[in-house]
Amino acid sequence: LSSNDIIEIYGFTKDPDTLKYMVVIDYANKGNLRENLTKIVENNWNQKLFMLYQIVSGLSKIHEQNLIHCDFHDGNILIHRDKKDKEDKVYICDFGLCQPVKSFLIEYDYYGVLPCTAPEVLRGKSYTPATSDIYSFSMIMWEFTSGVPPFNNRAHDIQLSLNICKGERPEIVENTPQCYVDLMKKCWNEDPLKRPSSKEVLK
Template sequence: MDAAFGMEYLHSKNIVHFDLKCDNLLVNLKDPSRPICKVADFGLSKIKGNTLVSGGVRGTLPWMVPELLNGSSSKVSEKVDVFSFGIVLWEILTREEPYANMHYGAIIGGIVNKTLRPTIPSYCDSEWKLLMEQCWAPNPVMRPSFTEIASRLRVMSAVAQPRKAAAS
């Protein structure tokens, strides 16, 4: 949720990160009961101009969006970060790196053809699964905003809290 709130803030300031992945999320464990996650590494970030960003190929391959890889547009929206966040949700769920055993050419081809997405484990919560799939939708217009993502994560967290208490 912290990362979603951070991205919502960045997008409100017209900043697109372009390299959102777990490696660029820092967690402060000073208070173990309430870790705080911060978005880091703004080396590829860009300020939006008139709602679109001149993209070019930038980012880290498994987290890259089809629209950057296939060259269909030199202008992309902040929805590139939403796509990457969907992959981050998968990373958090599985504790694995996406497409770790695949060659780069196969990854590029699969993403460009809009057929390659990480396999979702059967134990995944249905709301989490739906959110991931919507984040990595091939059409950027179909991807939710970070405001919507943060709101949905807040609801999922509230539902999960009573389950945790009951399990203890």
């Protein structure tokens, strides 16, 4: 994968003491998205939409390669800004669970972040090509209006899983533009076939 919206991976190295392997990637000087939510929520809508555009653009590049990220959440999106830049640059990272679409034609064990995981996956079904990631993207959209992760005040347990599968979603934040709400709701639709693709979101 090669894209301006996807973190550059240079290779692997091994710690001689612990014998653990590490991935060598580009440095992002502002950390991950979750660490920046309180600042992002104060941005104007042009700034928010530009960041979201970068995120879904990178996601679209992944899907164009017939891949699914499978662990798409605010901890796996990094932010960087050089002194010469006027805006933050956003990168998708952590492809540890990324798999070809065809490998999810069978049922798949769940390993992601619960509030950002599509209901069909929580039910033990296979990841739906592209649209399971789009559900996760809707949670990032919501974070841009709230400044906090979804369901951050609740235990991430079986009860939350059941509630999500029954249709519970984060409460819409007051004064969120209706067009934004409409797209967000499409992205978190219960039916994965009714969610837009990443390419459609870009439009």
